[in-house]
Amino acid sequence: MISAIEAKDIDAAVALMSEAISYENMPMRPMTGRLVVAKVLQSFLTPAEEVDWQIVSEIERDDMVFNERLDRFKINGQWLELPIAGVFKVRDGKVVLWRDYFDMATYSDQLKKITNST
Secondary structure (H helix, E strand, O other): OHHHHHOOOHHHHHHOEEEEEEEEEOOOOOEEOHHHHHHHHHHHHOOOOEEEEEEEEEEEEOOEEEEEEEEEEEEOOEEEEEEEEEEEEEEOOEEEEEEEEOOHHHHHHHHHHHHHOO
16 A cells, blocks of 8 residues: 555555545544545645655554554655654455554644745
């Protein structure tokens, strides 16, 4: 799924999710459903020229995957870098829960700088 996101292939990414996926960016309220997640992915992938999600560490246990990532988005020629702790629950080969923990101010401050520099 991460490889599809890095390729900005939203259709391939959501194909790996259950119809009823719960996508939770912890500073915000949960979003439910593959179509909703596709729209959210489109909103933050479209402005990016490149996407690079670096997995720093990862642990799998039963149906859970925990990873520490550095999600990078190249926007207007500059990299926005967001440290993330992610939790994924997988059932029958599909992601049913995707929960990311990050600092919204880290994201917002960088995005302001990048978008105001053009």
